[in-house]
Amino acid sequence: xxxxxxxxxxxxxxxxSVQVSCKVSGDTxxxxxxxxxxxxxxxxPEWMGWINTGNGKTRYAQKFQDRLTFIRDTSASTVYMKLSxxxxxxxxxxxxxxxxxxxxxxxxxxxxxxxxxxx
Amino acid sequence: DIVMxxxxxxxxxxxGEPASISCRSSQSxxxxxxxxxxxxxxxxxxxxxxxxxxxxxxxxxxxxxxFSGSGSGTDFTLQISRVEAEDVGVYYCMQGLQPPFTFGQGxxxxxx
Numbered sequence: 334x335x336x337x338x339x340x341x342x343x344x345x346x347x348x349x350s351v352q353v354s355c356k357v358s359g360d361t362x363x364x365x366x367x368x369x370x371x372x373x374x375x376x377x378p379e380w381m382g383w384i385n386t387g388n389g390k391t392r393y394a395q396k397f398q399d400r401l402t403f404i405r406d407t408s409a410s411t412v413y414m415k416l417s418x419x420x421x422x423x424x425x426x427x428x429x430x431x432x433x434x435x436x437x438x439x440x441x442x443x444x445x446x447x448x449x450x451x452x
Numbered sequence: 453d454i455v456m457x458x459x460x461x462x463x464x465x466x467x468g469e470p471a472s473i474s475c476r477s478s479q480s481x482x483x484x485x486x487x488x489x490x491x492x493x494x495x496x497x498x499x500x501x502x503x504x505x506x507x508x509x510x511x512x513x514x515x516x517x518x519f520s521g522s523g524s525g526t527d528f529t530l531q532i533s534r535v536e537a538e539d540v541g542v543y544y545c546m547q548g549l550q551p552p553f554t555f556g557q558g559x560x561x562x563x564x
Contacts, residue, residue, distance in 0.1 A: 368553075377544065377555040377556065377557050377558055378501065378544065378546075378555045379555075380551070380552050380553040380554065380555075392551060394551070394552045395552070396552075428500055428501075430500075433506075436491070436503070436506035436507065436510070436512070437487070437489050437491070437506065437507060437548045438491035438503055438506040438507075438546070438548055439491075439493075439501070439503060439546075440503055440512070442500035442501060442502070443500065444499075444500055445500055
């Protein structure tokens with residue numbers, strides 16, 4: 334089973350950027366589709382996009398297309414999510430999750446990282 | 453985008469009683485390979501979502517057999533045969549057919 338360890342809570346001002354990390358362990362780093370999902374408590378999860386940890390290819394939800402970047406560091410078995418141009422509505426919990434191909438679903442999730450955007 | 457709609461949004465259930473949650477998609481989730489790309493997750497308070505059911509009707513590893521999933525191309529049901537206290541939380545359906553992958557609003561199950 335894959336373990337996903339995320340970085341700690343962050344606080345930023347509006348207009349700034351934030352980077353959240355997700356370290357993969359318990360399996361080889363390459364060969365996964367690693368997704369990011371965010372969720373404000375009490376609301377449904379919102380899919381943001383994914384990165385292929387093997388070749389680095391990315392796909393972003395149209396909503397985040399112009400301010401979201403996923404980067405992988407194979408030496409550290411870590412994926413980074415960078416969100417720029419932060420606004421108050423970006424205050425939420427960000428999860429990384431592994432897509433399990435044989436199940437066509439998210440089989441493993443990180444514990445989540447709270448990002449707070451406040452002036 | 454595929455819209456996922458769940459009902460009910462709140463579900464109070466007595467221990468040992470059955471429970472049923474419905475999920476409807478705005479378009480068919482039946483893939484050309486004949487699998488239905490619908491998953492169910494349970495999010496316990498303060499935790500990440502955990503996979504319960506995948507491809508419409510398959511229980512994930514470690515999920516008790518009191519949980520079952522069924523459905524057609526657009527209408528799906530999660531059933532719990534006998535609710536236990538540990539089943540409390542919010543249940544989400546999610547379509548995995550095409551990005552953006554979308555979730556239902558969630559159904560909050562509570563123990564009466």
